Amino acid sequence: MKADPSVTLIGDLVGSRRTKDRGVVHGRLEQALAAVNEAYAPPVPLRVTVGDEFQGIFASLGAAIAATLRLRVALLPDVDVRQGIGWGRVLVLSEAPRVEDGPGWWAARAAIETVEAYERKAPLRAVRTAYVAADDEPGPDPALVNAALMGRDHLVSSLSQRSMSVLDGLMRGRQQQEIAEDLHISxxxxxxxxxxxGIGVLLAADELVRAV
Incomplete structure (x- = not known):
């Protein structure tokens, strides 16, 4: 029986080797991954694999897209992250230690390579997330998904540090009054x-995409 497609995610940190304390950066990454795992309970939790790279499998495309936003906001402004979402079958080669392969992971790797190609084009440099579906797996239209990711990432990249804090607080369910007190603003x-x-637009789009 053919396995159902999975939603895979591969991410890696951008410019982490230039940071003064990579231990601190790694700690923040671990903390961000743990928060996303707790919030979304992915079937295969996000975990650091090699160096600054991480991966996991989500129950839905919407959950993976929402997770990529939260991971990026949690790490900015100190370090940015590129993330590739894949759609396709995953083969489990062994359980202990767990080793996976298959079109789902190849698609996520191709998505990361797409983000790297964006970085070489000035108009697309702010885009940090891409989606690729395996050729033989029907699923959500990649063109529509990537159009949404491009717009979202551009808005996030344009936010100041203070506005990023507002976005982060609202995504964690905090009230505007609490956020204002923390930031010492009204x-x-x-x-x-x-x-x-555009924070309101980001939040509205995030709510819509989680249903995908």
Whole structure:
């Protein structure tokens, strides 16, 4: 029997080797992965594989897309992350230690390579996430998914550090009053950032995409 397609995710940190304390960066990555694993309970939890690379398998495309946003926001502004989402079958070659292969992972690797190609094009340099489906696996239209990812990543890349903190707080369910107190600004200033910086659009799009 042919296995159902899986939603795979591969990510790696951008420019982490230039940081002064890679131990601190690695700790933040581990913390961000743990938070996403707790929130989304992926069938195969996100885990660091080699160096600054991580991977996991999600129950749905929407969950994987939402996870990529939260991981990126958790790590910025100190370090950025490129992430590739794949759609395809996954083969488990062994359980202990767990070794996987198959079109799902090849697709995620191709998606990471797509992001690397974006980085060589000035107009697309802000895009940090891509989606690739295996050739023989029907699934969500890659063109539509990548169009949404491009717009989302561009908005995130344009945010100031303070607006990033507002976005992070709202995604974690915090109230605007709490966020304002933490940032030592007024609640009206938080509301203004949500409207003017596109944070409201990011949150609305995030809610819609989680149903995919």
């Amino acid at each position: 609640p009206s200033a938080v509301s203004q950032r949500i409207r003017a910086d």
